Amino acid sequence: MTDFFGSIVNIEDREFNFLKDIIYDKTGIALAPHKKIMLQSRLNIRLRQNHIANFVEYVNKLKNDKTFYNQEIPEIINRITTNKTDFFRENHHFEYLKNTCFPSIEEKAKTTGRRKIRIWSSASSTGEEPYSLAITVAEFFHGKPGWDIKIYASDIDTNVLNTAQKGSYKEERLSPVKAEYKTKYFTLTQTDKEKEFTAKPILKDLLIFKKINLLEEPYPIQEKIDIIFCRNVIIYFDKPTQKKIFNQMERLLVDDGILIIGHSETMFGISDSFKFLGHTIYQKKTITR
Numbered sequence: 001m002t003d004f005f006g007s008i009v010n011i012e013d014r015e016f017n018f019l020k021d022i023i024y025d026k027t028g029i030a031l032a033p034h035k036k037i038m039l040q041s042r043l044n045i046r047l048r049q050n051h052i053a054n055f056v057e058y059v060n061k062l063k064n065d066k067t068f069y070n071q072e073i074p075e076i077i078n079r080i081t082t083n084k085t086d087f088f089r090e091n092h093h094f095e096y097l098k099n100t101c102f103p104s105i106e107e108k109a110k111t112t113g114r115r116k117i118r119i120w121s122s123a124s125s126t127g128e129e130p131y132s133l134a135i136t137v138a139e140f141f142h143g144k145p146g147w148d149i150k151i152y153a154s155d156i157d158t159n160v161l162n163t164a165q166k167g168s169y170k171e172e173r174l175s176p177v178k179a180e181y182k183t184k185y186f187t188l189t190q191t192d193k194e195k196e197f198t199a200k201p202i203l204k205d206l207l208i209f210k211k212i213n214l215l216e217e218p219y220p221i222q223e224k225i226d227i228i229f230c231r232n233v234i235i236y237f238d239k240p241t242q243k244k245i246f247n248q249m250e251r252l253l254v255d256d257g258i259l260i261i262g263h264s265e266t267m268f269g270i271s272d273s274f275k276f277l278g279h280t281i282y283q284k285k286t287i288t289r
């Protein structure tokens, strides 16, 4: 908290450890000791907004006031998550969908008759990832009637989920998006100062937004999923947590379903239920009985 003179209120080890344990328990995010200053600076605003003088008082209130605890935990989660994302981030994943995955699903549909695809962006942040998926789907399946396609977009952080649901982005956020797609898939609103781009219904109609905590099982998705994007989130979790999440995702995937993780993440030593296809793309192994 900035006091009268605008200074920051410090957090001591005892309070840091208490908050670190709650955060781990609720989100799976494991904060190393060197993250103390980061936690301190992100939570200073919560002290100010709650008119609390220091972290000892804050922690005591969390321990003793159940109503405060229940209101405050989602706020702590929203403050602690790292939401960095971009449109078409790690573009090779979208190229893989367009050039390999969707054509193969289309081919399979000729024999199975299953013209249904479910995709899940499981840490969707402010929405750039699920909208990039929606553009990829809209482009590939344009003029191919009879397909039933939905994209689940979920995150633990309710602030970013609200932004995603709104689907409005400042011009600079759209810079990785091709000019052609900007006009095709977004409506431009021009104010005095800036341009804002809002996703058109052709994209929004593909999306289903949900708050999902990857730590809370079973996941509230009642149908099998063909493709899961779980990118740049497991990096914050320890190995046992990663194992739990991938087990649950494996159960949710169709046979041969695809799981895509982030560039600095790996499945090595975490799960052997997936076959590595290259470029952080994995495929669920089919069990032969």
Ligand SMILES: C[S@@+](CC[C@H](N)C(=O)[O-])C[C@H]1O[C@@H](n2cnc3c(N)ncnc32)[C@H](O)[C@@H]1O
Binding pocket: 026, 027, 028, 029, 081, 082, 083, 084, 085, 086, 089, 122, 123, 124, 125, 126, 129, 154, 155, 156, 157, 160, 212, 213, 214, 215, 230, 231, 232, 233, 236, 262
């Ligand atoms: C760095 S962003 C990644 C966004 C996107 N997947 C990408 O790669 O561009 C990580 C996201 O994971 C979310 N997250 C963190 N812990 C989570 C949990 N336990 N369950 C669901 N989402 C979580 C954060 O709120 C954040 O929006």
